Amino acid sequence: MIELRNVSKMYPNGTKGLDQINLSFAKGEFVAIVGLSGAGKSTLLRSINRLHDISEGDILIGGSSITQAKGKQLRMIRRNIGMIFQSFNLVKRTSVLRNVLAGRVGYHSTLRTILGRFPEKDMNLAFGALDRVNIIEKAYSRADELSGGQQQRVAIARVLAQEAKIILADEPVASLDPLTTKQVMDDLKKINQELGITTIINLHYVDLARQYATRIVGLRAGRVVFDGPVSEATDEVFAEIYGRPIEKNELLGEQAV
Numbered sequence: 001m002i003e004l005r006n007v008s009k010m011y012p013n014g015t016k017g018l019d020q021i022n023l024s025f026a027k028g029e030f031v032a033i034v035g036l037s038g039a040g041k042s043t044l045l046r047s048i049n050r051l052h053d054i055s056e057g058d059i060l061i062g063g064s065s066i067t068q069a070k071g072k073q074l075r076m077i078r079r080n081i082g083m084i085f086q087s088f089n090l091v092k093r094t095s096v097l098r099n100v101l102a103g104r105v106g107y108h109s110t111l112r113t114i115l116g117r118f119p120e121k122d123m124n125l126a127f128g129a130l131d132r133v134n135i136i137e138k139a140y141s142r143a144d145e146l147s148g149g150q151q152q153r154v155a156i157a158r159v160l161a162q163e164a165k166i167i168l169a170d171e172p173v174a175s176l177d178p179l180t181t182k183q184v185m186d187d188l189k190k191i192n193q194e195l196g197i198t199t200i201i202n203l204h205y206v207d208l209a210r211q212y213a214t215r216i217v218g219l220r221a222g223r224v225v226f227d228g229p230v231s232e233a234t235d236e237v238f239a240e241i242y243g244r245p246i247e248k249n250e251l252l253g254e255q256a257v
């Protein structure tokens, strides 16, 4: 469903973010991308939905090239891809419900969105999404009144309301404490299993990657240096990906609760 063919990304200052990446992700997979800071994890995720343009190669989503797509076709492809960020990216001063409804904007004219008129179907989707992540009672709270974990659940609900087929999550738990981290990861896993949403997630913690993902892709200096099932991602493999043994701060289990 997602295919990267010989993808390279050179930043304008000459830094190579990605170097000849070939990867494919099947529908319903839950894949963790791991690697040192600067290895290219964010660049990879942002290239998949074309927040970054790539310099070489092609990226296909459901058989259509997002690299070549323009205008309406690009919007149609992007509609299927939900993004989750470390910093939640909510509109803080507005309600949780409005934030979730923002997931529907790709389906409507700009005017309708500005006027804030959403059809009943959208309202149902938004409430259904909030229910699925267990924060329906917060629908009318202001987004910035919620805890970090709750805000990340709003971001997940927004992706659900969007009816995304793919979730790209860039360090989604990096700002959260260990307990909340587990709750958010459980939500992502549940959605993946119940709805079959293909999930690709950048993770700092090695033990989380092992616990939640079914497949691990290791990046180093913009290249894929490991791609395999979790069962093969041993400590030795991680040491190879990182170029050194795993450190305590890379294990969530080692962090004080």
Ligand SMILES: Nc1ncnc2c1ncn2[C@@H]1O[C@H](COP(=O)(O)OP(=O)(O)OP(=O)(O)O)[C@@H](O)[C@H]1O
Pocket: 011, 012, 013, 015, 016, 017, 035, 036, 037, 038, 039, 040, 041, 042, 043, 044
């Ligand atoms: N806008 C940019 N301009 C120039 N170089 C960049 C830019 N963004 C990223 N890079 C460089 O590209 C490489 C890959 O960065 P990227 O952010 O994708 O890594 P990462 O694995 O996500 O790291 P982190 O975990 O720190 O976010 C790094 O060398 C980084 O310095």
